[in-house]
Amino acid sequence: xxxxxxxxxxxxxxxxxxxxxxxxxxxxxxxxxxxxxxxxxxxxxxxxxxxxxxxxxxxxxxxxxxxxxxxxxxxxxxxxxxxxxxxxxxxxxxxxxxxxxxxxxxxxxxxxxxxxxxxxxxxxxxxxxxxxxxxxxxxxxxxxxxxxxxxxxxxxxxxxxxxxxxxxxxxxxxxxxxxxxxxxxxxxxxxxxxxxxxxxxxxxxxxxxxxxxxxxxxxxxxxxxxxxxxxxxxxxxxxxxxxxxxxxxxx
Amino acid sequence: xxxxxxxxxxxxxxxxxxxxxxxxxxxxxxxxxxxxxxxxxxxxxxxxxxxxxxxxxxxxxxxxxxxxxxxxxxxxxxxxxxxxxxxxxxxxxxxxxxxxxxxxxxxxxxxxxxxxxxxxxxxxxxxxxxxxxxxxxxxxxxxxxxxxxxxxxxxxxxxxxxxxxxxxxxxxxxxxxxxxxxxxxxxxxxxxxxxxxxxxxxxxxxxxxxxxxxxxxxxxxxxxxxxxxxxxxxxxxxxxxxxxxxxxxxxxxxxxxxxxxxxxxxxxxxxxxxxxxxxxxxxxxxxxxxxxxxxxxxxxxxxxxxxxxxxx
Numbered sequence: 001x002x003x004x005x006x007x008x009x010x011x012x013x014x015x016x017x018x019x020x021x022x023x024x025x026x027x028x029x030x031x032x033x034x035x036x037x038x039x040x041x042x043x044x045x046x047x048x049x050x051x052x053x054x055x056x057x058x059x060x061x062x063x064x065x066x067x068x069x070x071x072x073x074x075x076x077x078x079x080x081x082x083x084x085x086x087x088x089x090x091x092x093x094x095x096x097x098x099x100x101x102x103x104x105x106x107x108x109x110x111x112x113x114x115x116x117x118x119x120x121x122x123x124x125x126x127x128x129x130x131x132x133x134x135x136x137x138x139x140x141x142x143x144x145x146x147x148x149x150x151x152x153x154x155x156x157x158x159x160x161x162x163x164x165x166x167x168x169x170x171x172x173x174x175x176x177x178x179x180x181x182x183x184x185x186x187x188x189x190x191x192x193x194x195x196x197x198x199x200x201x202x203x204x205x206x207x208x209x210x211x212x213x214x215x216x217x218x219x220x221x222x223x224x225x226x227x228x229x230x231x232x233x234x235x236x237x238x239x240x241x242x243x244x245x246x247x248x249x250x251x
Numbered sequence: 252x253x254x255x256x257x258x259x260x261x262x263x264x265x266x267x268x269x270x271x272x273x274x275x276x277x278x279x280x281x282x283x284x285x286x287x288x289x290x291x292x293x294x295x296x297x298x299x300x301x302x303x304x305x306x307x308x309x310x311x312x313x314x315x316x317x318x319x320x321x322x323x324x325x326x327x328x329x330x331x332x333x334x335x336x337x338x339x340x341x342x343x344x345x346x347x348x349x350x351x352x353x354x355x356x357x358x359x360x361x362x363x364x365x366x367x368x369x370x371x372x373x374x375x376x377x378x379x380x381x382x383x384x385x386x387x388x389x390x391x392x393x394x395x396x397x398x399x400x401x402x403x404x405x406x407x408x409x410x411x412x413x414x415x416x417x418x419x420x421x422x423x424x425x426x427x428x429x430x431x432x433x434x435x436x437x438x439x440x441x442x443x444x445x446x447x448x449x450x451x452x453x454x455x456x457x458x459x460x461x462x463x464x465x466x467x468x469x470x471x472x473x474x475x476x477x478x479x480x481x482x483x484x485x486x487x488x489x490x491x492x493x494x495x496x497x498x499x500x501x502x503x504x505x506x507x508x509x510x511x512x513x514x515x516x517x518x519x520x521x522x523x524x525x526x527x528x529x530x531x532x533x534x535x536x537x538x539x540x541x542x543x544x545x546x547x548x549x550x551x552x553x554x555x556x557x558x559x560x561x562x563x
Contacts, residue, residue, distance in 0.1 A: 018313075025316070028304035028323050030535065032543025033550075034297070034331050041324040044307075048317045055313070069312040093546050149556065150549025157545065242311035242369055249427055251311035251369070251419075 005181045007061040008081070009188060010122065011071070012224060014054035015082035018072055019232075020103060021047030022239055023090060032093050039139055043100065046132040053125045060121075073243040077236055078226035085168035087223070087231050094157035097143045098165055101205070104137035106172040109197040113189035122187075141205045148209025155210070162206070163214050170219040172198070265466050270396035273339040281465055285395050286340050287356070288467065290347040293333035294358035296326045298351075298532050302366035303375060311369055318415055319372065325408045332404070336397045352537050354524060359383075361444050363526030370423055370430075370437035376416015378438075378445040378483070384409045385479045386449065394466040417486065424490045431491070438487070439495045446510075447518045449476040455515075480508050 024044035031037035055068035062071075085103060090096045111133055114126035147158040173195040182188045206213060222228065242251070252260075257276045264271060271277055300323050307323065310316035334344045350356035361379050366372060387409060390402040423430040450456060450472040462468040470478075480499075487494050498511040520526065 022308055025304075025307040025320060028307055028320070029297075029300035030304075030539045030542075032539065032546035034327055034334070036543075036546075037300070038324055038327045038331070041320055041327065045317060045320040045324065048313060048320065052313050052317070069314075072313055093543065146553040147546075147549050150553040151545065153545045154549030154552075238308040241309045246311075246427075246429065249311075249430060251315055251422055 002063040003061050005178045006119065006187065007058055008178045009182055010054055010058040010061060012081040014051050014058055014071070015080050016086050016103075016107075017047045017051040017054060018239075019080070019082045019235060020086035020100070021045075021051060022235060023086065023088075024096070024100075026090055027096065036093070040096070043136050043139070046129075046136070050125065050129050050132070053128070057121050057125065069243075073240050077228060077232055080223075080228065080232065080236075081226060082223050083168070083171045083174070084220055084223040084229055085165065085171065087229060087235055088165065088168065089231060091161065091164075092157060094147055094154070094161040095164070097140050097147070098158065098161040100136065101140035101144050102165060102169050102172070102202070104133055104140050105198050105201040105205075106194065108133045108137050108201075109194045110189070110191075113194065116189075117187055119187055137201075141201075144205050144211070145209040148206070148211040158209065159211055162211060163216075166214045166216060167218050167220045170217075171221040171223060174221055174224045176224070265394050268466075270399060271394055272396045280461070281467075282340050284462060284465070284467060285398065286337050286342045286347075288462075289333055289337045289340075289398055290342065290350070291357050291359075293330045293337065293347070294351045294356060295362065296330035296333065298358045298362045298536065299379075300326050300330075301532055301535055302362055302364070302528070303372060305366055306369065306372050309369070310372075315419065318419075322376070322412050322415065325412070329401075329405050329408070332401050336395075336401050339397045348536070348540065352533055352540070354533070357522065359448060360518070360521040360526060361441075361448050362532060363521050363529045364440065364444050365528050367440075368433050368437060370420070370433040371441070373416045373419035373423065373434070374437040374441045376412050377420055377486070378416075378441050379448065380409050380413040380416060381483065382445050382448040382479050384413060385475050385482070389469045389475065392466075392469055417490075420490055420492075424492065434490070435492055438492045442495050443513065443517075444521075446476055446480070446513055447521075449473070449479065451515075451518070452513075477507050480510055484508055 021044045024040050024047065027037070027040045028044075029037065031040055051072065052068050055071045059066050059068060059071055085099060088095075088099060090099075108130065111126040111130040115123050115130060117123045117126070144158060147154040149155070173191040175191050179188065179191065183190055203213070258278060261271070261275070261277060261281075264275075271281075303319060303323050303326075307316065307319055310319050334347065337347060338344065347356065351358060361382075366375065384406060387402050387406050391399055391406060393399045393402065420434050423434040453459060453471045453473045456472055459468065459471055463471070484494065484499070496511050498509060500509055501507075502509045521529070524530075
């Protein structure tokens with residue numbers, strides 16, 4: 001292993017993108033309007049694209065000769081390091097949009113900060129992804145506001161999604177010795193600053209949407225250490241199906 | 252201007268290959284024929300997302316997943332601007348979709364066949380998009396301007412999809428025996444439904460004559476079907492796949508391949524709603540419509556609120 005800590009860090013980013021992209025892919029053909037079918041598929045495509053670049057970097061850092069597909073497809077459940085938020089089921093459109101909004105509001109300032117990283121490849125991936133993420137956040141913010149300030153039903157659905165997903169948001173800012181190590185080496189930003197930025201975005205958008213932040217501060221964590229929710233096994237059953245059923249083949 | 256004069260001017264434009272545009276006078280039957288044909292095409296794009304979309308989560312590697320996402324997204328885009336083309340003729344998108352859900356409007360029957368294996372995704376790209384291109388290239392010169400222009404863009408993307416599909420099958424056919432068998436199995440299931448995509452034979456086609464005269468259609472169903480077979484045989488040979496038709500052979504005299512008669516009973520059964528997936532496809536579209544109702548209501552309510560705030 002050439003750089004274990006940085007490898008783990010990049011793997012977390014990659015797994016977040018992959019699993020959320022995988023979830024969004026489930027919407028294809030089932031969106032509430034044609035325009036949203038296009039938008040959700042497009043966000044999914046961006047996330048899969050980011051995952052490819054991130055896994056490429058991770059595999060270089062690992063130095064074990066694995067390609068991006070081997071990293072993405074051939075690990076066991078507890079080796080995936082994505083946050084629990086991104087593996088939560090799509091639910092209704094409100095749940096999908098709020099999940100995406102919470103994630104985008106975290107990813108945008110993170111990528112902005114990572115653009116300054118001395119790890120050149122990571123900075124380059126961040127620079128490319130930041131443009132995509134800015135669009136995603138704009139899109140999801142607009143929908144949160146539309147739903148919150150739309151009809152009684154849309155308001156209720158949006159609030160229910162917030163109340164449900166809130167418990168998964170603190171994990172976005174989870175830090176352990178991997179982060180501390182890399183922050184000491186000044187390769188990655190502190191997530192505390194990102195969290196403040198995130199909270200500002202969330203407050204502004206929810207307030208315009210006439211939606212409220214839950215008072216429940218109960219936190220669900222574990223994804224970053226490979227402890228997932230029950231949903232994860234099913235996601236991997238789909239994701240890995242071909243690679244597991246037809247091992248060692250090229251597609 | 253009398254109706255007879257208007258009609259003469261309309262036909263004169265058709266003769267001189269001048270495109271008919273949304274605000275031009277046109278016979279009511281021309282308008283209705285276009286709405287029927289374009290919406291049927293739009294519905295096909297939207298329903299076509301379902302068999303392929305079903306493989307997005309299971310695509311065998313990240314590149315294939317991204318390519319498939321991009322393809323299905325293109326199809327949604329095609330649907331969107333085809334519906335827009337019908338709106339230039341005074342149609343309403345929601346109404347057209349309701350007609351599909353009720354079975355009044357049709358979509359391409361090919362999407363009533365299931366996508367069972369990964370090889371089906373490549374085969375759909377190669378044969379189904381290939382057959383669609385055969386139809387659509389001809390439509391780039393169709394007489395209605397917005398439709399013709401939409402087809403130019405669609406054809407470019409479709410031929411890209413066809414090449415991607417072919418390339419994906421190439422991987423399987425050059426892969427393990429298991430992969431090759433998967434490709435042959437997909438070929439066996441999709442060949443005949445792909446030929447059915449060109450519609451009933453010319454003798455049976457109810458809309459063809461008038462459409463040809465108005466230059467909405469530029470070639471007959473049988474002509475297009477023949478061109479497709481002629482173009483596809485050598486592509487199958489390169490892949491090393493067998494076309495499931497014992498009567499397929501080159502006819503020197505005609506300068507075309509001969510092939511067996513299509514199973515028209517199956518064709519009409521699927522058109523009438525008795526294909527393997529007709530019910531599932533419509534059910535999926537209806538579910539999306541019903542579950543999305545509150546979203547569309549919210550967007551409308553919000554737009555109204557904002558408009559009121561602006562004018563206040």
